[in-house]
Amino acid sequence: xxxxxxxxxxxxxxxxxxxxxxxxxxxxxxxxxxxxxxxxxxxxxxxxxxxxxxxxxxxxxxxxxxxxxxxxxxxxxxxxxxxxxxxxxxxxxxxxxxxxxxxxxxxxxxxxxxxxxxxxxxxxxxxxxxxxxxxxxxxxxxxxxxxxxxxxxxxxxxxxxxxxxxxxxxxxxxxxxxxxxxxxxxxxxxxxxxxxxxxxxxxxxxxxxxxxxxxxxxxxxxxxxxxxxxxxxxxxxxxxxxxxxxxxxxxxxxxxxxxxxxxxxxxxxxxxxxxxxxxxxxxxxxxxxxxxxxxxxxxxxxxxxxxxxxxxxxxxxxxxxxxxxxxxxxxxxxxxxxxxxxxxxxxxxxxxxxxxxxxxxxxxxxxxxxxxxxxxxxxxxxxxxxxxxxxxxxxxxxxxxxxxxxxxxx
Amino acid sequence: xxxxxxxxxxxxxxxxxxxxxxxxxxxxxxxxxxxxxxxxxxxxxxxxxxxxxxxxxxxxxxxxxxxxxxxxxxxxxxxxxxxxxxxxxxxxxxxxxxxxxxxxxxxxxxxxxxxxxxxxxxxxxxxxxxxxxxxxxxxxx
Numbered sequence: 235x236x237x238x239x240x241x242x243x244x245x246x247x248x249x250x251x252x253x254x255x256x257x258x259x260x261x262x263x264x265x266x267x268x269x270x271x272x273x274x275x276x277x278x279x280x281x282x283x284x285x286x287x288x289x290x291x292x293x294x295x296x297x298x299x300x301x302x303x304x305x306x307x308x309x310x311x312x313x314x315x316x317x318x319x320x321x322x323x324x325x326x327x328x329x330x331x332x333x334x335x336x337x338x339x340x341x342x343x344x345x346x347x348x349x350x351x352x353x354x355x356x357x358x359x360x361x362x363x364x365x366x367x368x369x370x371x372x373x374x375x376x377x378x379x380x381x382x383x384x385x386x387x388x389x390x391x392x393x394x395x396x397x398x399x400x401x402x403x404x405x406x407x408x409x410x411x412x413x414x415x416x417x418x419x420x421x422x423x424x425x426x427x428x429x430x431x432x433x434x435x436x437x438x439x440x441x442x443x444x445x446x447x448x449x450x451x452x453x454x455x456x457x458x459x460x461x462x463x464x465x466x467x468x469x470x471x472x473x474x475x476x477x478x479x480x481x482x483x484x485x486x487x488x489x490x491x492x493x494x495x496x497x498x499x500x501x502x503x504x505x506x507x508x509x510x511x512x513x514x515x516x517x518x519x520x521x522x523x524x525x526x527x528x529x530x531x532x533x534x535x536x537x538x539x540x541x542x543x544x545x546x547x548x549x550x551x552x553x554x555x556x557x558x559x560x561x562x563x564x565x566x567x568x569x570x571x572x573x574x575x576x577x578x579x580x581x582x583x584x585x586x587x588x589x590x591x592x593x594x595x596x597x598x599x600x601x602x603x604x605x606x607x608x609x610x611x612x613x614x615x616x617x618x619x620x621x622x623x624x625x626x627x628x629x630x631x632x633x634x635x636x637x638x639x640x641x642x643x644x
Numbered sequence: 645x646x647x648x649x650x651x652x653x654x655x656x657x658x659x660x661x662x663x664x665x666x667x668x669x670x671x672x673x674x675x676x677x678x679x680x681x682x683x684x685x686x687x688x689x690x691x692x693x694x695x696x697x698x699x700x701x702x703x704x705x706x707x708x709x710x711x712x713x714x715x716x717x718x719x720x721x722x723x724x725x726x727x728x729x730x731x732x733x734x735x736x737x738x739x740x741x742x743x744x745x746x747x748x749x750x751x752x753x754x755x756x757x758x759x760x761x762x763x764x765x766x767x768x769x770x771x772x773x774x775x776x777x778x779x780x781x782x783x784x785x
Binding site: 259262263265266267281282283285286287288289290291294315373374375390391392393394395396409410447448449450475476477478479592593597617618620621622623 | 652653654655669671673674675676677684685686687704705706707708709710711712713714716717719720721732734735736738739740742743
């Protein structure tokens with residue numbers, strides 16, 4: 235890889251151990267993907283929940299955080315993805331003191347780098363929306379696909395160590411979504427039945443994600459006549475990224491870039507009502523007891539918080555069922571101020587801030603609370619949570635609330 | 645004579661071990677019980693099987709960003725695949741292998757999940773971009 239003088243100085247350790255580690259990591263990844271050089275980024279976003287980090291990851295962060303302040307300070311604004319627990323609700327959820335202690339250590343270490351503890355996977359809705367052509371190092375698949383597609387920004391999936399490295403060097407290896415040739419459409423889909431709500435947008439993302447099945451596929455999606463809102467594209471993108479590992483999609487006339495086709499002719503795959511209905515039906519479990527209902531993944535926008543509050547007004551969550559709502563700290567403050575949190579919690583539901591459920595020791599939560607049947611309107615969560623021992627069901631927001639109140643699947 | 649398979653130069657140290665193969669994809673967060681060291685997602689082709697110390701031969705990386713931390717965490721506890729051999733990986737798996745110093749290679753001529761069989765003894769040289777099948781159960785090579 236081509237390095238400039240400053241990058242060579244970092245590699246030689248002249249700018250301290252954190253930047254030496256960071257650029258050496260970036261060179262290893264860049265060479266693997268044949269990157270020609272490093273590209274400056276304007277923001278980094280770190281996924282650093284303690285369930286993924288473990289003792290080893292937290293120890294690693296603490297090691298770098300113990301270096302002198304000028305050596306460890308990040309060079310570009312660096313945000314955090316949702317955390318492993320919310321200190322205000324972890325006891326009610328059955329999370330342990332050991333988890334809270336590890337989380338506190340991780341937060342202390344991250345703050346030592348000058349990281350902004352945003353704890354959010356909807357920063358494009360709440361912190362600072364990207365700009366077309368802006369190079370970023372975003373650390374959440376939903377954030378990456380939304381930033382690349384809706385805004386036309388340029389980011390790869392940057393895992394926690396790589397996003398921290400990008401914060402420390404102010405750069406990232408130039409490969410994948412940073413290159414025009416990796417942004418050409420490689421698959422073509424025509425939507426013949428418009429999704430009717432957020433869960434159906436997630437289902438559509440899941441269907442197209444399964445069909446693509448690779449980071450290196452870029453779907454072109456045609457036939458969307460009514461321009462979807464930010465929450466619809468949020469659920470669509472998050473599911474597409476989760477089911478398919480896809481980082482970019484094009485919807486002509488809606489997303490930022492005029493799509494360039496990767497091949498002379500791309501066969502068109504049609505997706506209609508039957509496919510969406512079958513996707514949802516594959517998770518049906520009529521008659522099953524409902525252990526936990528989760529609104530998260532991605533964290534809820536203020537508008538979604540209002541929708542949940544409206545659906546829960548005057549109703550009570552069943553005594554044998556837990557309803558959990560996860561949003562960002564910014565939106566939680568707004569929801570508190572506007573009375574939405576109080577309306578949601580009056581039903582017996584729990585509103586958590588700065589977590590997104592699946593990153594929060596989901597396996598241990600299932601064990602501690604005896605949870606198996608999980609109901610959600612998030613296709614992304616439906617896809618993830620099976621590995622943690624849950625049996626997920628996937629319903630609309632209104633039907634999720636019905637299930638939470640009844641305590642049983644209809 | 646061992647069978648020699650060429651790939652793109654990879655990440656991590658040269659290793660020798662036994663293959664566990666499936667025509668399926670991989671995410672540490674979605675698919676694994678990392679405490680027990682087994683594939684835990686019911687729909688996975690390797691559900692219930694131990695990955696500890698094996699060379700995983702799979703199709704593609706999928707899903708979220710957590711694998712970037714998790715290989716390092718798994719290695720620190722000593723319950724980790726010996727190496728990852730894939731048709732194609734995404735950035736997260738490459739970043740995770742680089743961070744955890746776990747051996748990983750991808751990009752072969754042809755479908756690697758059909759060229760290697762479970763039980764094959766392999767030698768992987770990431771720097772050279774070479775995977776050798778040293779021994780095949782029941783027949784040698």
